[in-house]
Amino acid sequence: MQGVFLLAMHLIQLTGPEHQMIELNPKSIVSMRSPRAAEHFAPGMHCLIHTMDSKIVVVQERCDDVRHMIEDQRQ
Helix, strand or coil: CCCCCCCCCCCCCEEECCCCCCEEEEHEEEEECCCCCCCHHCCCCCCCEEEECCCCCCECHHHHHHHHHHHHCCC
């Protein structure tokens, strides 16, 4: 009989530019930053997230709110 391995991955849900739900593994987030000027992001976008696999995700949530989601998920 083969063993079954379950991988529990806790994702945070964020909101993309077209109001789509984006689920991210908080452990894959390398860095986050807010826009330096309004014209740097699409309207309504407040946080630029870089992931381990070199993806860039722009979300409506503010970076402080994303940090709180990550901290809450760790508890």
